[in-house]
Amino acid sequence: MEIPVIDMEKFGLREGSDNLIKLSECLDQAFTKTGCARLINHGITTQQIQNVYAGSSLFFNLPDELKNRCRFVGEDSTVGYIGLGTERYGEKQDLHEGYLIRTAEDLPGKDLPGKDLVPGWRMATESLHTSLKILSSVILDALSLAIGKERDYLASLHRSEGDKKSFKVLRMAHYPPTNPDAAQTSIRFDEHCDFNTFTLLLQDNMGGLQVRWQRSMQAHTSIRIDEHCDFCTFTFLIQDNMGGLQGRDKDGNWFDLTPEPDSIILMAAQFIQFYSNEKYKALRHRVIIPEEEAKCRHSRYSIIYFVTADGHIPAWPTTATHLPQPPPNVHDHLMSVLVNSVNPTPPAS
Ligand SMILES: O=C(O)CCC(=O)C(=O)O
Numbered sequence: 001m002e003i004p005v006i007d008m009e010k011f012g013l014r015e016g017s018d019n020l021i022k023l024s025e026c027l028d029q030a031f032t033k034t035g036c037a038r039l040i041n042h043g044i045t046t047q048q049i050q051n052v053y054a055g056s057s058l059f060f061n062l063p064d065e066l067k068n069r070c071r072f073v074g075e076d077s078t079v080g081y082i083g084l085g086t087e088r089y090g091e092k093q094d095l096h097e098g099y100l101i102r103t104a105e106d107l108p109g110k111d112l113p114g115k116d117l118v119p120g121w122r123m124a125t126e127s128l129h130t131s132l133k134i135l136s137s138v139i140l141d142a143l144s145l146a147i148g149k150e151r152d153y154l155a156s157l158h159r160s161e162g163d164k165k166s167f168k169v170l171r172m173a174h175y176p177p178t179n180p181d182a183a184q185t186s187i188r189f190d191e192h193c194d195f196n197t198f199t200l201l202l203q204d205n206m207g208g209l210q211v212r213w214q215r216s217m218q219a220h221t222s223i224r225i226d227e228h229c230d231f232c233t234f235t236f237l238i239q240d241n242m243g244g245l246q247g248r249d250k251d252g253n254w255f256d257l258t259p260e261p262d263s264i265i266l267m268a269a270q271f272i273q274f275y276s277n278e279k280y281k282a283l284r285h286r287v288i289i290p291e292e293e294a295k296c297r298h299s300r301y302s303i304i305y306f307v308t309a310d311g312h313i314p315a316w317p318t319t320a321t322h323l324p325q326p327p328p329n330v331h332d333h334l335m336s337v338l339v340n341s342v343n344p345t346p347p348a349s
């Protein structure tokens, strides 16, 4: 699968809405075709990114006891440290830990737990966060046009400043070294789609991120016979020469999203799926344990920015006929999804 590359420099975005229309067309094509894009020349510097990785590496190598003191509890539980094995997205054990932050303006009057444990890390994350916010606001505007709305339509659903319940968070992720045998029972991050609007993802050069697009993206709006398995014992099938019959391989066609230095992966998530009236599909993705022994015995780091609508906004439009009505709000919807993926029993070490 070819991931569309979008060169953000081409759009000279402060110059006017003409370029925004061009960007919206590129995003529309990318999301329709693959549910994702690789953004280059996005204005975020190598130094900004490296500063965050450097802090992540120091933080995640601290003793568990210190990291565990950085958990947020109560209504702010969407920021702070999330320990190894706290989340689980499938049958296998997920092998990742994370630290989630919001910017100071999104979290007025609050300090992040453990913000001083790693000198300079808070400043580095704040700088990257601010740049990602700027990038995401351009993308929100372009996506508004792409779904046939006014330029500020999505921005008006994503204000979030001072919204205590906002899930607009930046996550620093760490995948600890493991061994190739662990892949039998564990995975670095199991298959899921994100439940926010879209995600901006940076990864180091360790690899392992994979995506697969939802079948209906390839099938457009109609299909001769939709996906199914037969319920008999086995089937003999003879077909003419017109083609069209497809099977899925055991793995369901996963594609590697190979690391490219400094590029940012943009992934469609559930909110844009619902608000585009299913034109775009939330991209399914996972992080596998690499087969190369050297890579799997090495830490992997990534940085993920979840662009999320404000907590009180309906999780899907009230006009969506295929979804339960009335919709829950974004906050309650995300809480219910997160509750299902949080596994309170950490793996035995
Ligand atoms: O670390 C990655 O590359 C993927 C992480 C991810 O999918 C997530 O945090 O939702």
Ligand SMILES: [Fe+2]
Pocket: 192, 193, 194, 285
């Ligand atoms: Fe994800």
